Amino acid sequence: MSSMHGATSFIFSTARRTPVSLPQSTAAKAYVAAGADCVSPFGLRDTSVIAALVKAVGAPVNVTGRAGMPDAAALEKIGVARITVASAPTLVAMSSIQKLAAELRATGGFEMLTGTFRHPDAQKLFQTKG
Numbered sequence: 001m002s003s004m005h006g007a008t009s010f011i012f013s014t015a016r017r018t019p020v021s022l023p024q025s026t027a028a029k030a031y032v033a034a035g036a037d038c039v040s041p042f043g044l045r046d047t048s049v050i051a052a053l054v055k056a057v058g059a060p061v062n063v064t065g066r067a068g069m070p071d072a073a074a075l076e077k078i079g080v081a082r083i084t085v086a087s088a089p090t091l092v093a094m095s096s097i098q099k100l101a102a103e104l105r106a107t108g109g110f111e112m113l114t115g116t117f118r119h120p121d122a123q124k125l126f127q128t129k130g
Helices: 022-033 047-057 072-077 088-107 119-124
Strands: 002-004 007-013 038-042 061-064 080-084
Touching: 022 038, 022 047, 038 080, 047 061, 047 072, 072 080
Parallel strands: 007 038, 038 061, 061 080
Antiparallel strands: 002 007
């Protein structure tokens, strides 16, 4: 369990390709009964499985958004309370760096260092709002 801002949530892992089983929903219900405000079943991707868990648990369900999943509106429609992308943005950035390094190694050139996001754009990210 983890606690943040007075809320207690339970995070558990589920099999990705199996339907919500009695033990999964029973475990989630048990944690809610013990005081968890929400559950976060990592690994669920199938909309029907997520919807079944939302209905079975009777508490907010948080999921991890991944490529190939339904969009946020579809997940909200079936009752998902929160979506995280977890480490996915970091992995996307690391993938780009890996491609850049391979290109530098293969060609020795610097043409791949062009991009639409420029230094001033990065500086704007750190400006105070208001």
